[in-house]
Amino acid sequence: MKLLQLKDVRKAYAGVEVLHGVDLTGDRGEVIGIVGANGAGKSTLIKILAGAETMTAGELLVDGESTTPGSPHDAHRHGIRTVYQELTLAPELTVTENLLLGRFPRRRRLIDWRAAHHQARDLLDDIGFTSIDPRQKAGRLSVAKQQMVEIAKALVSKPRILVLDEPSAVLAGSDLAALFALVRRLQQQDTLVVYISHRLVEVLDLATQIVVMKDGAVIATTTPDRTDEDELIRLMAGRRLEQIYPDRRATHGPPALSTENLSRGNEFRDIDLTIHKGEVVGLFGLVGSGRTELAHCLFGATHPTGGRIAVGGRPHTFRTPQDAIAAGLALVTEDRKGSGIVPDLTVRENVALTTLYATTRGGLVDGRAQRRAVETMVDRLDIRPAHCATMPIVRLSGGNQQKAVLAKWLLKQPRVLILDEPTRGVDMATRVAIYRMVDELARAGVAVLLISSDLTEVLGATDRVLVLREGRIAGELRSEGATEDQVLAYSIGRAA
Amino acid sequence: MTLTKVDERTTPAARIQLTIAHAAIALVVLVLAIAAVTTDAFLTQTNLTNLLKQMVTTGLLAYGMLVVILTGGIDLSVGSVVAFAGILTAGLSSGLPLPVAMLVGIASGILFGLINGVLVARFDLAPFVVTLAALTTIRGLAFVYSDVPIAPEEESFFWLGSAMLGPIPLTTVIMLAVFVAGGVFLSRTPAGRSIVAIGGNAETVRLAGISVRKHVLLAYTISGFCAGLAGVILASRVGIAQPSVGVAFELDAIAACVIGGASLAGGKGSALATLGGVLVLALINNLLNLYNVQSFWQQVLKGLIIIAVILVHRASRRRT
Numbered sequence: 001m002k003l004l005q006l007k008d009v010r011k012a013y014a015g016v017e018v019l020h021g022v023d024l025t026g027d028r029g030e031v032i033g034i035v036g037a038n039g040a041g042k043s044t045l046i047k048i049l050a051g052a053e054t055m056t057a058g059e060l061l062v063d064g065e066s067t068t069p070g071s072p073h074d075a076h077r078h079g080i081r082t083v084y085q086e087l088t089l090a091p092e093l094t095v096t097e098n099l100l101l102g103r104f105p106r107r108r109r110l111i112d113w114r115a116a117h118h119q120a121r122d123l124l125d126d127i128g129f130t131s132i133d134p135r136q137k138a139g140r141l142s143v144a145k146q147q148m149v150e151i152a153k154a155l156v157s158k159p160r161i162l163v164l165d166e167p168s169a170v171l172a173g174s175d176l177a178a179l180f181a182l183v184r185r186l187q188q189q190d191t192l193v194v195y196i197s198h199r200l201v202e203v204l205d206l207a208t209q210i211v212v213m214k215d216g217a218v219i220a221t222t223t224p225d226r227t228d229e230d231e232l233i234r235l236m237a238g239r240r241l242e243q244i245y246p247d248r249r250a251t252h253g254p255p256a257l258s259t260e261n262l263s264r265g266n267e268f269r270d271i272d273l274t275i276h277k278g279e280v281v282g283l284f285g286l287v288g289s290g291r292t293e294l295a296h297c298l299f300g301a302t303h304p305t306g307g308r309i310a311v312g313g314r315p316h317t318f319r320t321p322q323d324a325i326a327a328g329l330a331l332v333t334e335d336r337k338g339s340g341i342v343p344d345l346t347v348r349e350n351v352a353l354t355t356l357y358a359t360t361r362g363g364l365v366d367g368r369a370q371r372r373a374v375e376t377m378v379d380r381l382d383i384r385p386a387h388c389a390t391m392p393i394v395r396l397s398g399g400n401q402q403k404a405v406l407a408k409w410l411l412k413q414p415r416v417l418i419l420d421e422p423t424r425g426v427d428m429a430t431r432v433a434i435y436r437m438v439d440e441l442a443r444a445g446v447a448v449l450l451i452s453s454d455l456t457e458v459l460g461a462t463d464r465v466l467v468l469r470e471g472r473i474a475g476e477l478r479s480e481g482a483t484e485d486q487v488l489a490y491s492i493g494r495a496a
Numbered sequence: 497m498t499l500t501k502v503d504e505r506t507t508p509a510a511r512i513q514l515t516i517a518h519a520a521i522a523l524v525v526l527v528l529a530i531a532a533v534t535t536d537a538f539l540t541q542t543n544l545t546n547l548l549k550q551m552v553t554t555g556l557l558a559y560g561m562l563v564v565i566l567t568g569g570i571d572l573s574v575g576s577v578v579a580f581a582g583i584l585t586a587g588l589s590s591g592l593p594l595p596v597a598m599l600v601g602i603a604s605g606i607l608f609g610l611i612n613g614v615l616v617a618r619f620d621l622a623p624f625v626v627t628l629a630a631l632t633t634i635r636g637l638a639f640v641y642s643d644v645p646i647a648p649e650e651e652s653f654f655w656l657g658s659a660m661l662g663p664i665p666l667t668t669v670i671m672l673a674v675f676v677a678g679g680v681f682l683s684r685t686p687a688g689r690s691i692v693a694i695g696g697n698a699e700t701v702r703l704a705g706i707s708v709r710k711h712v713l714l715a716y717t718i719s720g721f722c723a724g725l726a727g728v729i730l731a732s733r734v735g736i737a738q739p740s741v742g743v744a745f746e747l748d749a750i751a752a753c754v755i756g757g758a759s760l761a762g763g764k765g766s767a768l769a770t771l772g773g774v775l776v777l778a779l780i781n782n783l784l785n786l787y788n789v790q791s792f793w794q795q796v797l798k799g800l801i802i803i804a805v806i807l808v809h810r811a812s813r814r815r816t
Contacts, residue, residue: 301703320702321704321705326705331703339700341697341700342693342700343696343697345692349693353693353701353704354705356686356689356706357706360685360686363685364680364685365684367684
């Protein structure tokens, strides 16, 4: 009897199927590596395993017993624990409290803190995370250490199945080694580990079985000894790398955006960067390196505590985003739902937001001009469905929402375009379209800053890459000829 | 191409949503029909005129409230502003020309709205707390100004509240004008659309280069204006200004918005549907009066109807 079996698992949102019948089998002591591009359906699958979403059709068997986890609590009862990318620790509580929440040791009905800290210490030592102090407040730990506490928390109840969603995204050096050792140990203890990662090398190293997902389906199941990185990339993308990224042959003009010693509190320090007209510059950094904070500051959404910003060679001080927009800047934020769209408004109103005050006649919104401008954009960016202008933007797929956000800024005809993780949660076809658009804009003289935590993308779609580490620029590379390892080395402070 | 376009607009889901979004208006028609059929007193000139006059205060307050609610805020101070604007106008009318006194009364409402707006938008304080504080402060100021009712003797003071335009009270026309202008403001002007968008997602709007502060400030100022106007009209209609008038008026205004489908989280609501909500409330009150139902039971019924309407709205949203 296999420990975990998924049979023809399907999931639809509002009638649109996003998971088309996934089959998956894993047994005790196995490590299933799941790989796939953004939007391949990995997250949906994980949520179903975790009980955070219910499947529309299909079957999930644990130990041969049919179970449909209807809630995270159900999943826990069946021995399935999931560690998400997002941090869920209570920042004001200590590591001990976070780990033992709901199961504190007691003495005369009160919590026995000494015993609790002991238990937490033993627990962390037991799984090899010796560098974490259980008495620390969780919020004071680095992002990497917090991620490790999350994993420890999942292991408190000794799950039979552990699902790790991009556990290594924020880890480096000895922390990463500790994680790998832990996965191997769990494997020996007969736990089934489901390991989702963008880093194919890791998956090839750890997994006993590799599952490749694309467009909501499993398109290949293989083992590390039967495949390699190139094949996996080809499977994930459905095309070769050369076909994904445009051939950048940039001819650069004068500086469009430059900073000098730009600093803001402990978010980032002494940033000197220059982006030329027609140039696409990548900015890579791990979570917590300050990349999004830098983007917001460049855009006037926050204020620098030191240094200067110049646009087109002229110094500027941005009090608000309005000032930055007036200077020709545009920002596509990382958090589409939180700061990219107004969910209840139509696609048309969302796209027209940046030009709302400019498109008026006699004090009223000029509906006809607005419609024309937006429809041109819907055509140009191929936002689907074609007649989406009057639909609420939330009804669109993630990729089409992102195109609409992009359209909103293209209407402003920016001179400097800042893209923060523009392809997160976006399907492959849209990614390719976004890269094309970026290339096209650059050829027309726009300066582009592409912030990304995707190594392949940050090298593939750009001319030059800056690497941010702990708020400072740790390195700079020409994209052509640079390797992902070089970029990663800078980002974790290990460059030769 | 054209075919898909037609399909898009008339999907069953869209049609259902359209119908149910106007649940309040449908309810009005229903209540009206019941009223007309079952009582003789309802369709009399006196009763209808009364009904039209009585809904003016709630109507004006509800429009202002709607604008604030659309931003995701709330204005609890409007009842107190009604009292202050009324008593100030009545007090000043003995020394100043009446139109000037009335304008000063309305201006006081604008000023209070502006102060609320500055505290919410500039100092980033919670709207509930700011306007709760304003509620008690402004009520206190009304009593400080005069702790006894002021009853101006000049005939002209009553004119605004009693004038008729044909069969319709002037004040009702003023209220309808506010809703028409206000409806156009919300649906057709950049400022109105910005206010709706802010309630949907303020950070997106801010990063699109639109000042959230200015628009939030504007919303509270509009609410203050509406409350000031309502206060002046109410004092003129009753013929006497009392510092204690208008207690809990804000609740009726909020109820009207909610019955009209506005979301207290912001970003959803329309002027027309809110007017429908105002009508529903006015009709319920009027009808229960005609049936001689105890006012305590009126409150109970009003509460139950609010819950029922919200449940209908919710069901319609979930379906789509």
